[in-house]
């Protein structure tokens with residue numbers, strides 16, 4: 001397996017999910033796909049947000065940047081008529097001064113109307129913040145899933161199931177030519193669905209469902225497992241966990257979906273060097289992954305940075321030819337990826 005193949009695999013899974021999710025069924029709802037998102041304690045490789053179509057168009061009124069939890073508190077509760085912000089918004093559980101700052105930030109971004117009445121700040125909503133998240137699907141990408149990777153996944157999936165933040169958890173692994181896929185012989189958690197991915201060389205991937213996942217319960221209370229004894233003869237410590245209430249879970253799901261909405265899965269180009277002369281990306285409708293001509297492999301963001309010893313800036317003459325869009329190939333690639341991401345975010349209804 002070449003270096004960077006896990007990263008390339010992840011991009012192919014994202015690309016496949018954007019085109020074909022849900023597997024083996026026709027698409028009823030638009031999806032937003034993102035990578036490397038989650039909570040402070042858990043980050044998933046690929047996230048698929050199944051969206052309510054009308055809600056997604058309504059969400060577009062708030063712009064392409066994410067709304068953090070403070071802004072969400074303001075826009076979700078902003079009243080239809082002018083009101084002092086302390087009367088209009090529920091107590092957030094932290095000092096009001098932070099709410100007032102969030103009100104100003106929301107107004108500066110054009111998300112709400114704001115005015116001063118005497119010494120009081122009043123607000124009024126411009127648009128109703130919609131309930132645009134239908135389901136959240138988390139996918140772990142393990143192209144070469146062996147026994148030890150399966151053991152590690154067992155603990156992670158147990159935590160996911162106990163917390164129930166996502167609606168489903170899947171494992172995506174590389175398809176083999178074996179009569180029985182090896183992943184089915186490993187000790188993989190039964191709650192997780194299993195997808196095997198046939199990787200095209202640099203083209204689109206094809207996925208097959210090998211195991212259906214158990215539906216989790218994001219609207220119910222969850223359990224956050226903080227520490228779990230390994231169960232060995234010398235470990236008599238107790239399992240530590242805490243309760244996760246449904247409101248906390250709903251807030252986390254909104255915050256994760258907002259970050260997915262902003263970033264999509266193509267934001268990797270921001271942390272790489274597409275302005276290097278060795279950087280390649282097939283500028284097609286369905287970009288798969290970057291490729292390095294100098295290293296002869298699908299490079300990772302870690303390899304493809306300013307400290308890369310083989311980095312060479314694209315020659316100035318490339319920037320004068322208006323290819324593929326003026327500014328040179330590197331700038332063009334970034335614009336291309338941003339345009340592809342934007343096409344997945346519909347325009348608001350007028």
Ligand code: SF4
Pocket residue numbers: 273276277278279280291292293294295299303304305308309310311312
């Ligand atoms: S040579 Fe280095 S900086 Fe240039 S594309 Fe390859 S990995 Fe990236």
